[in-house]
Amino acid sequence: MVSSSSDHPASSSELALREIPGSYGLPFFGPIKDRYDYFYNQGQDDFFKARIKKYNSTVFRTNMPPGPFISSNPKVVAVLDSKSFTILFDNDKVEKKDILDGTFMPSLSFFGGYRVCAFLDTTESNHHALKSFFLSFLASSHKKFIPYLRTGLSELYGNLENEIAEKKSADFNNNCDNMAFDFMFKLVTGVLPSETELKSKGPATITTWLALQLAPLGTAGLKYVPHFLEDIIHTIRLPFLVIKPGYNKLYKAIYDSASSLLDEAEKSGMKRAEACHNLVFLVGFNAFGGMKVLFPTVIKWIATGGQSLHRRLAEEIRAVVKEEGDITFSALEKMPLTKSAVYEVLRIDPPVPFQYAKAREDIVVESHDAAFQIKKGETIFGYQPLVTKDPKVFDNPDDFVADRFVGDGEKLIKYVYWSNARETEQPSADNKQCPAKDLIVLCCRLMLVELFLRYDTFTAEIGKQGGLGTPVKITSFTKAT
Numbered sequence: 001m002v003s004s005s006s007d008h009p010a011s012s013s014e015l016a017l018r019e020i021p022g023s024y025g026l027p028f029f030g031p032i033k034d035r036y037d038y039f040y041n042q043g044q045d046d047f048f049k050a051r052i053k054k055y056n057s058t059v060f061r062t063n064m065p066p067g068p069f070i071s072s073n074p075k076v077v078a079v080l081d082s083k084s085f086t087i088l089f090d091n092d093k094v095e096k097k098d099i100l101d102g103t104f105m106p107s108l109s110f111f112g113g114y115r116v117c118a119f120l121d122t123t124e125s126n127h128h129a130l131k132s133f134f135l136s137f138l139a140s141s142h143k144k145f146i147p148y149l150r151t152g153l154s155e156l157y158g159n160l161e162n163e164i165a166e167k168k169s170a171d172f173n174n175n176c177d178n179m180a181f182d183f184m185f186k187l188v189t190g191v192l193p194s195e196t197e198l199k200s201k202g203p204a205t206i207t208t209w210l211a212l213q214l215a216p217l218g219t220a221g222l223k224y225v226p227h228f229l230e231d232i233i234h235t236i237r238l239p240f241l242v243i244k245p246g247y248n249k250l251y252k253a254i255y256d257s258a259s260s261l262l263d264e265a266e267k268s269g270m271k272r273a274e275a276c277h278n279l280v281f282l283v284g285f286n287a288f289g290g291m292k293v294l295f296p297t298v299i300k301w302i303a304t305g306g307q308s309l310h311r312r313l314a315e316e317i318r319a320v321v322k323e324e325g326d327i328t329f330s331a332l333e334k335m336p337l338t339k340s341a342v343y344e345v346l347r348i349d350p351p352v353p354f355q356y357a358k359a360r361e362d363i364v365v366e367s368h369d370a371a372f373q374i375k376k377g378e379t380i381f382g383y384q385p386l387v388t389k390d391p392k393v394f395d396n397p398d399d400f401v402a403d404r405f406v407g408d409g410e411k412l413i414k415y416v417y418w419s420n421a422r423e424t425e426q427p428s429a430d431n432k433q434c435p436a437k438d439l440i441v442l443c444c445r446l447m448l449v450e451l452f453l454r455y456d457t458f459t460a461e462i463g464k465q466g467g468l469g470t471p472v473k474i475t476s477f478t479k480a481t
């Protein structure tokens with residue numbers, strides 16, 4: 001079977017079959033060597049770039065962390081160009097069972113003992129049931145998106161202004177985490193977390209819960225700690241026990257307040273507890289985890305665009321809002337620069353960098369230059385930050401070009417892959433695309449709309465990117481004139 005990616009530029013119908021280059025090295029030592037290269041010697045981007053150069057191929061074999069002693073099989077075939085990467089979206093050819101976090105699966109105790117939706121393959125009936133449940137929940141909440149977000153964003157910017165007045169700069173991440181959690185919790189339950197026993201503990205509880213399950217994939221970047229000590233985190237699983245009381249509180253808050261949604265789940269044949277653990281994962285991992293990374297990234301790139309970008313965005317946004325009289329779905333559609341700037345953030349800095357899948361059968365995958373046979377059962381891996389900077393698809397791929405997707409540039413939107421599919425595709429119960437794809441794009445657009453209705457420009461200090469986002473401090477806001 002040949003994967004069809006014929007819409008890519010420079011695609012030729014007769015690509016020569018090439019053996020997949022690269023090696024896994026010696027058992028046990030090979031994966032550890034790759035892990036050291038990846039975390040300490042080369043770093044993520046250079047790990048992949050060096051191998052692309054060495055093998056003269058964007059498709060090659062390598063081990064992916066964590067490796068020993070956490071993953072039993074760290075061997076993958078990496079697909080690192082815009083064309084070969086699309087094999088990961090082809091659910092007829094690849095399986096997505098227990099592979100969300102890559103070559104290891106966290107303990108099910110983190111999820112109440114259930115394999116929640118994101119770990120299920122499209123062939124599992126539970127995936128269809130849960131994904132349909134989420135899609136119908138999102139469709140029925142549609143009218144709440146804009147008012148809830150506008151309230152949250154207005155509070156967010158107000159809080160940031162107060163913090164700047166008090167301390168000269170404001171922590172965007174903490175304030176934005178609170179906004180994101182309140183928004184998602186209220187969407188699911190109808191009440192704010194502060195109206196439940198959870199009070200203000202949600203974001204900190206979830207951050208610990210996320211860090212414990214995802215620790216094997218990250219690095220603390222500790223300057224004065226030797227690598228062999230820091231590396232221990234990649235060899236053992238951290239226990240759920242540490243966060244069990246916090247998780248239980250979160251579960252109870254959602255169980256008690258999301259009754260009508262849980263009633264619906266039960267009516268469609270799901271167990272109430274299973275549906276509720278899925279909602280915890282939805283709010284905590286999918287939504288909060290994603291927003292925690294993405295929203296500061298949006299502000300980071302817009303900040304680096306400087307005053308001239310800010311002026312153009314403010315002009316566009318204010319003109320449309322004046323003409324339409326309000327902020328509506330259709331008003332947001334009339335803002336080409338704002339839309340493009342958001343797609344450009346999602347392209348240059350995709351919030352979920354890794355995607356994995358397993359070949360369901362022997363398949364042939366094409367890069368721009370060659371065809372490769374991947375055997376049934378082999379793990380396929382893509383590192384999206386390189387893929388959406390493919391120079392054969394995007395000019396000046398390393399530059400943030402806010403208006404890249406305006407006018408003729410719209411034809412490039414299909415090469416934006418952040419939601420685990422092309423941006424031009426729609427999530428369904430039969431695929432693995434993020435069901436909140438359109439909601440998240442809306443959130444980012446609204447974040448910019450509210451920003452530039454309130455301010456002419458702003459400045460920010462950007463910290464070093466970590467596993468759960470980039471630290472952003474707002475240092476000034478200039479009120480709208």
Ligand code: HEM
Nearest residue numbers: 117118286287290291294351352419420431432434435436
């Ligand atoms: C900025 C926020 C978000 C980002 C970056 C994001 C990203 C993603 C990505 C990349 C995937 C695919 C993962 C994979 O299989 O490799 C995914 C799946 C998923 N997302 Fe999102 N997401 C976000 C917000 C949300 C929200 C708000 C919801 C709630 C409705 C949600 C629900 C899900 C679910 C249920 C899946 C699993 C889909 C399936 O199994 O078919 N996500 N998300």
